[in-house]
Amino acid sequence: MNSVEPNLADESYYAPHQKVYPREVEGTFSRLRVSAAWVLLGVFYVLPWISWGERQAILFDLPARKFYLFGLTLWPQDFIFLAWLLVIAALSLFFFTAVAGRLWCGYACPQTVWTEVFLWMERVTEGDRARRMKLDAAPWSPEKFCRKATKQFLWVTFALWTGFTFVGFFTPITDLVTRSMTFSLGGWETFWVLFYGFATYGNAGFLREQVCKYMCPYARFQSAMFDRDTLIITYEQKRGEPRGGRRRGIDARAVGLGDCTDCTLCVQVCPTGIDIREGLQYECIACAACIDACNGVMHKMGYPRGLVRYDTQHALDHQATRIVRPRVVVYGALLALLIAGFVTALAIRKPLALDVLHDRNALYRITDSGDIENVYTLKIMNKAEQPRRFVVSLAETEGYRLDPERPIFEVAGGEVFNGAVRIRRGAWEERAEDARSSAEIRLIITALDNPSLQASAESRFFVPGY
Amino acid sequence: MIFFAFVDPSPVVAVLKPTGTLPDRTALYSLGFLFFFGVCTLAASLTAWLINSHPRDAS
Numbered sequence: 001m002n003s004v005e006p007n008l009a010d011e012s013y014y015a016p017h018q019k020v021y022p023r024e025v026e027g028t029f030s031r032l033r034v035s036a037a038w039v040l041l042g043v044f045y046v047l048p049w050i051s052w053g054e055r056q057a058i059l060f061d062l063p064a065r066k067f068y069l070f071g072l073t074l075w076p077q078d079f080i081f082l083a084w085l086l087v088i089a090a091l092s093l094f095f096f097t098a099v100a101g102r103l104w105c106g107y108a109c110p111q112t113v114w115t116e117v118f119l120w121m122e123r124v125t126e127g128d129r130a131r132r133m134k135l136d137a138a139p140w141s142p143e144k145f146c147r148k149a150t151k152q153f154l155w156v157t158f159a160l161w162t163g164f165t166f167v168g169f170f171t172p173i174t175d176l177v178t179r180s181m182t183f184s185l186g187g188w189e190t191f192w193v194l195f196y197g198f199a200t201y202g203n204a205g206f207l208r209e210q211v212c213k214y215m216c217p218y219a220r221f222q223s224a225m226f227d228r229d230t231l232i233i234t235y236e237q238k239r240g241e242p243r244g245g246r247r248r249g250i251d252a253r254a255v256g257l258g259d260c261t262d263c264t265l266c267v268q269v270c271p272t273g274i275d276i277r278e279g280l281q282y283e284c285i286a287c288a289a290c291i292d293a294c295n296g297v298m299h300k301m302g303y304p305r306g307l308v309r310y311d312t313q314h315a316l317d318h319q320a321t322r323i324v325r326p327r328v329v330v331y332g333a334l335l336a337l338l339i340a341g342f343v344t345a346l347a348i349r350k351p352l353a354l355d356v357l358h359d360r361n362a363l364y365r366i367t368d369s370g371d372i373e374n375v376y377t378l379k380i381m382n383k384a385e386q387p388r389r390f391v392v393s394l395a396e397t398e399g400y401r402l403d404p405e406r407p408i409f410e411v412a413g414g415e416v417f418n419g420a421v422r423i424r425r426g427a428w429e430e431r432a433e434d435a436r437s438s439a440e441i442r443l444i445i446t447a448l449d450n451p452s453l454q455a456s457a458e459s460r461f462f463v464p465g466y
Numbered sequence: 467m468i469f470f471a472f473v474d475p476s477p478v479v480a481v482l483k484p485t486g487t488l489p490d491r492t493a494l495y496s497l498g499f500l501f502f503f504g505v506c507t508l509a510a511s512l513t514a515w516l517i518n519s520h521p522r523d524a525s
Binding site for chain 2: 062063065076079082186188189191192
């Protein structure tokens, strides 16, 4: 017995990689996938070119520490909104996965979308699946060199364009184009174009399904969101088995066969190289290529479509499928709550912030008239696009006064303005018992064009012997 | 994102290096990203090394 058992101690955790040559397939889901790729790639490549007033509509300006999203300007202080968006994105993924399985992986994941484009280039230059396999197996020849070189040229060009566009989300893309024309791109910009270009080239050109199988964490934990009512890609074993080849027109049941002709087209079209007939596997990205392939065969054979189809485990077991179930309700309710909260928070977000810094050099000064004076620096953040004028005031004025009485600062749109103000307190005040220690003060700035737009910040007023 | 929101590298470098030319924020954020990228690469390399250097437990 021992002689036939595998020696587990010598067994490697790694399986040698077999290159996958996905076959081209036509069908409803294939068209849907290609349409999704067009839309998503269009959004990615076109967005940086859209202008919003004087600037780029979507710009993550790291040097200025500001993110522009159309009319919205997010500052580092607005980190909560970015975090909020990420939570919404994550919860959306959970929600759609619970309802319809791996929709994200099959139709919207950048890895799937870019792999689709790279595969298309491979087909254009090297031919269909059989030709590609033959070409790879053949020794080097002028034709092989030309085809491979053309493919590499297309891949590298597209990858560089992708890297360039990606950097265009962080540096104004028109400026980037102008400077790249004159070969005056900065060192870091060049580095990031090449870095993301290389990442695109490596992931979509070579790693492909290995990213989904070995690198993507979502593939590993998505099953936690699945239940027997989740839409998955299934093979109806009862109908398909026993599988086997047959001539068209014969009665399969009469010769003891199921509907599966064992043509292996479902395996050949799979971008991860799995056999869906072996049941649901974590490698399945639910791209539905196998459904299209099988439906084509079923149609040719005159059998009903749907031997491989989107279905639920409950439906396969002839039980009712419930779309509304606790996990869907919980994910849905949380998602709706978060989106509503996000929209509300954005709507009531104040485009103004104030920070007050006490003078570090002198905590207080006694003026010639005997008053006590403290100096503060006001950091006024005008998060709006247009310039605004702000007037400074004190929340509790008794005994304290600003110098000048009504300081007014003009702050450009999207800028931080540093302005100094002095606050004085009369010397007579010091005689009061409760005024011999430092006190909390609150400074308020009010927009002159919109008195309801205010921001305030606290600081301390220091006195001798504080 | 957290790094961007909570860390403005310019003043940090200004404190550490009060004289001379400061690298700009793009450079500093890039270095920050590469640092995290490097940490992840190290972690992945360590995992790969541990898997390859320890035979699977036959039990």
